[in-house]
Amino acid sequence: MASLNQKDLLGIEQLTVEEIQLILDTADALRQVADRPVKKVPALRGKTVINLFFEASTRTRSSFELAEKRLSADILNFAVSTSSVSKGETLVDTARNLESMAPDIIVVRHSSAGAPHLLSRVCRSSIVNAGDGMHEHPTQALLDALTIREVKGRLGDLKIAIIGDISHSRVARSDTLLFHKMGAKVWVCGPPTLIPWDYGKLGARITNHIEEALEGADVVMMLRVQHERQNEAFVPSTREYYNFYGLTRERMRLAKRDTIVMHPGPMNRGVEIDSDVADAPYSVILDQVANGIATRMAVLYLLSGNAGLKPRKQSR
Amino acid sequence: MQLIVRQGRVVDPTQKLNKIVDIGIEDGRVAEVASRIRKRGRKEIDARGLVVCPGFIDMHVHLREPGREDSETIESGTSAAARGGFTGVACMPNTNPVNDSEAVTAFILERARNASRIAVYPIGAITKGSQGETLAEIGEMHRTGIVAISDDGRPVQNSQVMRRAMEYSCIFGLPVIDHCEDRELAAGGCMHEGYYSTLLGLRGINPAAEEVHVVRDCVLARQTGAQLHIAHISTRESLAAVARAKKEGVRVTCEVTPHHLLLTDAQVTSYDTNMKMNPPLRSKEDVDALVQGLCTGVIDALATDHAPHNINDKMLEFDRAPFGVVGLETAVSLILDRFVRPGLIGLERLVELFSTNPARILRLERGTLAPGSWADLTVLDCERQSEVRSAEFLSRSRNTPFEGWKLKGGPAITIVKGRVAWSG
Numbered sequence: 001m002a003s004l005n006q007k008d009l010l011g012i013e014q015l016t017v018e019e020i021q022l023i024l025d026t027a028d029a030l031r032q033v034a035d036r037p038v039k040k041v042p043a044l045r046g047k048t049v050i051n052l053f054f055e056a057s058t059r060t061r062s063s064f065e066l067a068e069k070r071l072s073a074d075i076l077n078f079a080v081s082t083s084s085v086s087k088g089e090t091l092v093d094t095a096r097n098l099e100s101m102a103p104d105i106i107v108v109r110h111s112s113a114g115a116p117h118l119l120s121r122v123c124r125s126s127i128v129n130a131g132d133g134m135h136e137h138p139t140q141a142l143l144d145a146l147t148i149r150e151v152k153g154r155l156g157d158l159k160i161a162i163i164g165d166i167s168h169s170r171v172a173r174s175d176t177l178l179f180h181k182m183g184a185k186v187w188v189c190g191p192p193t194l195i196p197w198d199y200g201k202l203g204a205r206i207t208n209h210i211e212e213a214l215e216g217a218d219v220v221m222m223l224r225v226q227h228e229r230q231n232e233a234f235v236p237s238t239r240e241y242y243n244f245y246g247l248t249r250e251r252m253r254l255a256k257r258d259t260i261v262m263h264p265g266p267m268n269r270g271v272e273i274d275s276d277v278a279d280a281p282y283s284v285i286l287d288q289v290a291n292g293i294a295t296r297m298a299v300l301y302l303l304s305g306n307a308g309l310k311p312r313k314q315s316r
Numbered sequence: 317m318q319l320i321v322r323q324g325r326v327v328d329p330t331q332k333l334n335k336i337v338d339i340g341i342e343d344g345r346v347a348e349v350a351s352r353i354r355k356r357g358r359k360e361i362d363a364r365g366l367v368v369c370p371g372f373i374d375m376h377v378h379l380r381e382p383g384r385e386d387s388e389t390i391e392s393g394t395s396a397a398a399r400g401g402f403t404g405v406a407c408m409p410n411t412n413p414v415n416d417s418e419a420v421t422a423f424i425l426e427r428a429r430n431a432s433r434i435a436v437y438p439i440g441a442i443t444k445g446s447q448g449e450t451l452a453e454i455g456e457m458h459r460t461g462i463v464a465i466s467d468d469g470r471p472v473q474n475s476q477v478m479r480r481a482m483e484y485s486c487i488f489g490l491p492v493i494d495h496c497e498d499r500e501l502a503a504g505g506c507m508h509e510g511y512y513s514t515l516l517g518l519r520g521i522n523p524a525a526e527e528v529h530v531v532r533d534c535v536l537a538r539q540t541g542a543q544l545h546i547a548h549i550s551t552r553e554s555l556a557a558v559a560r561a562k563k564e565g566v567r568v569t570c571e572v573t574p575h576h577l578l579l580t581d582a583q584v585t586s587y588d589t590n591m592k593m594n595p596p597l598r599s600k601e602d603v604d605a606l607v608q609g610l611c612t613g614v615i616d617a618l619a620t621d622h623a624p625h626n627i628n629d630k631m632l633e634f635d636r637a638p639f640g641v642v643g644l645e646t647a648v649s650l651i652l653d654r655f656v657r658p659g660l661i662g663l664e665r666l667v668e669l670f671s672t673n674p675a676r677i678l679r680l681e682r683g684t685l686a687p688g689s690w691a692d693l694t695v696l697d698c699e700r701q702s703e704v705r706s707a708e709f710l711s712r713s714r715n716t717p718f719e720g721w722k723l724k725g726g727p728a729i730t731i732v733k734g735r736v737a738w739s740g
Contacts, residue, residue, distance in 0.1 A: 013515070090628070090631065090632060091632065091633055092631050092632075110633070112633030112634065112635045112636060113516055113517040113518050113587070113634065113635065114516065114518070114587030114633065114634045114635075115633045117586070117587045118587060118633060118634075132517070133517050133518070133635070134517035134518075134519070135516060135517025135518070136517065170517060173514075173515075173517060196513070196514040196520070197509055197510050197511065197513070197514055197520065198510055198511035198514050199514055201511050201514075201515075202514065202515065
């Protein structure tokens with residue numbers, strides 16, 4: 001099987017259409033590992049993967065961990081609470097210390113945008129970005145794409161509406177970049193206070209009215225709106241937010257008949273999404289979780305053996 | 317005579333001079349400017365092929381002493397300045413302790429007397445501890461030797477305090493220098509708010525954060541009659557506001573840094589913390605407006621905002637790293653290569669921006685080579701090739717955004733009161 005000709009997975013921005021297809025095809029092939037009586041393949045036997053999480057994370061970290069285990073990798077979980085970071089060690093020093101343990105891949109989540117890029121410059125190991133600040137969350141976008149492709153058979157030409165807090169969402173950025181690259185018609189929707197400047201240039205049409213976003217949508221991707229946002233004057237209240245941007249069964253009638261609803265989680269039922277939408281047959285939220293493991297297996301597998309390559313330059 | 321600088325092209329707008337002459341110096345002052353001086357000097361400099369200017373003054377630097385001597389000292393910072401062609405620097409008060417009292421001003425001047433070959437002009441704080449609440453003892457600092465007041469780095473948010481500061485500054489004729497930034501609008505951002513902050517997922521600094529304070533300050537300066545100077549202007553709208561105020565007779569001037577003229581927010585894409593400064597690198601449209609302002613005259617001065625930071629402080633996540641870049645050792649070469657050589661500005665304008673105007677704004681007896689004035693000279697070699705190599709800096713810090721740039725033209729000799737402070 002082919003491999004990714006790059007050291008790291010820092011973001012969707014650096015991936016070509018062919019590379020995205022390769023990852024999705026690989027994930028498709030690896031998905032059936034979960035259905036076997038012995039859910040394990042030896043692809044990463046003898047390889048060491050470090051999960052370096054500077055931010056609390058349950059689902060992404062568990063998903064990576066399970067992916068690594070199913071590939072037979074040796075795993076080291078390095079969480080911030082038990083590390084020396086709380087003692088004032090810098091990110092670069094932490095990374096250099098971990099490097100001395102000769103890992104092949106470091107999966108990193110950090111609250112600062114660009115932290116994986118900094119690690120990539122000082123580490124020989126492959127870096128996988130598991131979410132950096134408000135920047136990117138590439139494996140989430142890939143698993144979203146895998147899920148859409150599984151149901152719709154394609155990404156091109158679909159109308160995909162991404163609705164919610166776009167500003168603070170790394171999922172929104174990665175999704176927008178990926179869906180746009182794959183030829184989908186991406187719409188983003190939210191109040192102007194939660195849509196960053198020039199977002200359209202990433203490859204999306206922007207609307208402040210949920211009806212316009214939902215009209216004829218093939219895919220509806222809902223994003224979480226954090227309660228704190230009302231204290232920072234982004235929205236007046238979660239109630240008002242729900243009234244204007246909440247996904248209700250009634251609003252769902254605007255979308256295509258065979259539409260699907262997605263959410264990267266964790267959901268705020270009654271804020272951005274109603275329970276009867278989240279639990280409806282057209283909701284593929286739990287398929288996303290299952291596909292997350294296959295996608296991460298694909299990424300880890302395709303990067304294994306790439307440690308030591310020169311980091312790829314940002315494309316822009 | 318103490319020193320004769322022979323046959324250099326002397327460019328001095330205050331004397332409408334741009335020709336090859338000799339300059340004779342005695343007792344630290346210019347004694348004679350003539351096409352050929354017959355007397356012999358105890359020391360002579362052959363300046364054939366070189367350009368001789370009134371000494372360049374960087375009116376915006378951070379020398380970090382007292383407090384952060386690991387990043388810069390008065391000695392290392394002024395050595396870097398001399399190497400960069402500057403005969404004088406005005407240092408901002410955000411040291412530790414803040415220069416908000418006579419004692420700190422006296423300390424800086426004393427250290428400069430012992431450790432610096434060039435002139436150091438301290439700038440005092442506007443408010444105590446630059447906390448933005450009560451006025452610092454501006455009169456006492458003025459008595460000791462400050463040349464301006466500023467809360468650079470921690471700009472005054474309370475407009476009433478700013479109004480009082482401007483009123484009070486008029487007693488002493490001290491310029492008020494403002495780093496214009498509405499902290500609430502800036503909202504903890506770490507780069508210019510625009511396409512690239514969106515792409516990179518970094519919190520943006522709305523350009524309006526600068527612009528509303530520029531407008532506020534111009535309104536207050538008109539009302540109080542104070543002399544206002546806008547530090548490191550960086551947006552098109554800010555520049556337009558200053559141009560309008562000038563037209564209406566407000567006593568306002570502004571400076572621009574080389575990095576805001578030569579780099580845009582697109583340079584942040586690698587998360588290189590040497591591209592992080594405040595104000596941040598702006599959009600292409602802003603940069604184009606600044607370049608135009610430099611050429612047409614709305615901009616009064618070039619200043620570096622030399623902000624040294626230890627490598628340990630800069631080797632961090634982009635949003636956690638401190639703002640600021642060094643500039644003393646690259647500014648003159650950058651402007652010669654990118655603006656003078658392509659003919660965007662002439663040598664006379666260069667001298668205005670680096671010498672005449674900074675001296676006029678800060679009311680220093682400098683910026684001219686008329687007989688009788690202090691013999692501070694910056695000698696340039698417009699043919700000299702160089703490459704920016706931070707490892708060779710005399711500054712204690714290496715945080716330049718221009719690493720590896722190949723430049724033609726640069727400082728050759730720096731003379732302060734008739735003494736060679738540096739020669740390359």
